[in-house]
Amino acid sequence: MPNNDIEINTICADLESSKFILLSSGHERSEQDEPDLKHAGKKLPKIKIFGTGGTIASKGASSSHTAGYHVDLTIQQLLESIPDISRICDIDYEQLCNVDSKEIDEHSLLKIYNGISAALQTFDGIVITHGTDTLAETTFFIESTIDSGDVPLVFVGSMRPSTSVSADGPMNLYQAICIAADKRSRGRGVLVSLNDQISAGYYITKTNANTLDSFNVRQGYLGNFVNNEVHYYWPPVKPEVCHKFKLGLWPGDDASSKSWSGALASVKDSVKDSVKDLAKDGVQNPSAAFPIVHILYGHQSLSPELVKLVGNKCAGLVIATMGAGSLPSAVNDVVQELPIPVVYSKRSMDGMVPKANMPKQDPASARSNVIASGFLNPEKSRILLQLCLFERFGIAEIREVFSNAYGG
Numbered sequence: 001m002p003n004n005d006i007e008i009n010t011i012c013a014d015l016e017s018s019k020f021i022l023l024s025s026g027h028e029r030s031e032q033d034e035p036d037l038k039h040a041g042k043k044l045p046k047i048k049i050f051g052t053g054g055t056i057a058s059k060g061a062s063s064s065h066t067a068g069y070h071v072d073l074t075i076q077q078l079l080e081s082i083p084d085i086s087r088i089c090d091i092d093y094e095q096l097c098n099v100d101s102k103e104i105d106e107h108s109l110l111k112i113y114n115g116i117s118a119a120l121q122t123f124d125g126i127v128i129t130h131g132t133d134t135l136a137e138t139t140f141f142i143e144s145t146i147d148s149g150d151v152p153l154v155f156v157g158s159m160r161p162s163t164s165v166s167a168d169g170p171m172n173l174y175q176a177i178c179i180a181a182d183k184r185s186r187g188r189g190v191l192v193s194l195n196d197q198i199s200a201g202y203y204i205t206k207t208n209a210n211t212l213d214s215f216n217v218r219q220g221y222l223g224n225f226v227n228n229e230v231h232y233y234w235p236p237v238k239p240e241v242c243h244k245f246k247l248g249l250w251p252g253d254d255a256s257s258k259s260w261s262g263a264l265a266s267v268k269d270s271v272k273d274s275v276k277d278l279a280k281d282g283v284q285n286p287s288a289a290f291p292i293v294h295i296l297y298g299h300q301s302l303s304p305e306l307v308k309l310v311g312n313k314c315a316g317l318v319i320a321t322m323g324a325g326s327l328p329s330a331v332n333d334v335v336q337e338l339p340i341p342v343v344y345s346k347r348s349m350d351g352m353v354p355k356a357n358m359p360k361q362d363p364a365s366a367r368s369n370v371i372a373s374g375f376l377n378p379e380k381s382r383i384l385l386q387l388c389l390f391e392r393f394g395i396a397e398i399r400e401v402f403s404n405a406y407g408g
């Protein structure tokens with residue numbers, strides 16, 4: 001069958017972007033292809049697709065280059081590279097930003113948060129394209145801050161740029177849209193679709209910097225996608241241990257119940273600066289700014305001076321400890337003198353930091369500032385601590401939140 005160009009009608013309000021042509025799908029259709037809901041007289045699900053950049057939107061110098069590429073494609077161009085989906089869903093698309101995910105910061109997170117929050121009112125499923133390097137941080141943040149009810153939020157990226165031989169982006173995107181449109185994806189919260197696997201955004205971690213099989217999820221994959229079929233291994237479920245924060249609410253200035261005056265002072269300063277920047281960028285909800293939390297990497301001869309220096313420049317600190325909470329005694333001593341909460345995470349990919357391994361402190365004391373991260377890695381611990389500080393939680397409440405992840 002010839003591969004004719006196909007016209008897709010979308011539900012964009014803007015006429016200019018409400019149609020696009022599939023220039024070259026490279027895909028011959030057959031009776032067994034994706035279910036044709038449109039011609040079965042069924043109402044098509046409405047799917048919103050947000051573009052944020054990443055390798056999936058990148059071009060390299062030649063078809064054999066899989067490194068040294070740059071972000072260059074818009075979400076509209078990405079959609080033009082996938083097979084016709086007009087028989088299974090109506091789509092609307094929007095570019096939120098177009099960057100390598102190393103550039104995703106609090107501003108971009110808020111744009112993604114605001115985009116998803118608004119789209120939840122109207123759409124049956126939402127797809128977000130994203131670079132893979134920090135994808136797990138964004139999915140953790142979104143699962144922790146948005147209750148999407150039944151609406152699936154499917155994040156997708158790729159490991160090869162669009163220009164490479166066997167680029168994985170188009171298939172990954174196609175699968176993500178099919179997953180978002182599939183009724184069986186409802187009630188599962190934030191999902192990640194990559195390399196034919198479906199995972200929970202809360203648990204996923206990037207474990208390989210180069211291969212197509214770049215993500216790993218020790219809690220197990222939720223399902224897979226093979227030849228236009230979505231398969232789930234489990235009924236709908238959301239991560240039980242996830243603490244939900246309400247970003248829209250700024251609790252005001254009454255910090256009377258909190259014992260962390262040092263941390264709160266830093267929080268206030270960082271909030272002031274961030275609010276200015278956010279307002280400049282025209283981001284809605286500028287009050288939702290985040291306190292600064294840094295991460296330090298533990299190693300032999302880690303300098304207590306460095307820990308002190310960094311600890312005095314932030315509202316919270318995460319340390320990737322050696323083993324299950326190990327740090328040199330001199331570092332433990334300095335940490336306990338800091339006026340901020342310090343989360344002990346781990347540099348090992350697997351396992352957890354239990355609270356039994358924290359340096360001995362008097363839990364009743366206002367100075368007991370060390371918290372175990374449980375199974376959360378340093379980058380997820382950082383986001384969780386930021387959210388706790390944003391909510392102006394005191395040390396006991398922060399501990400309680402981390403205890404969901406079996407730390408505390």
Ligand SMILES: NC(=O)C[C@H](N)C(=O)O
Nearest residue numbers: 054055100101131132133
């Ligand atoms: N595979 C990728 O998407 C990596 C890229 N550097 C990014 O995170 O944006």
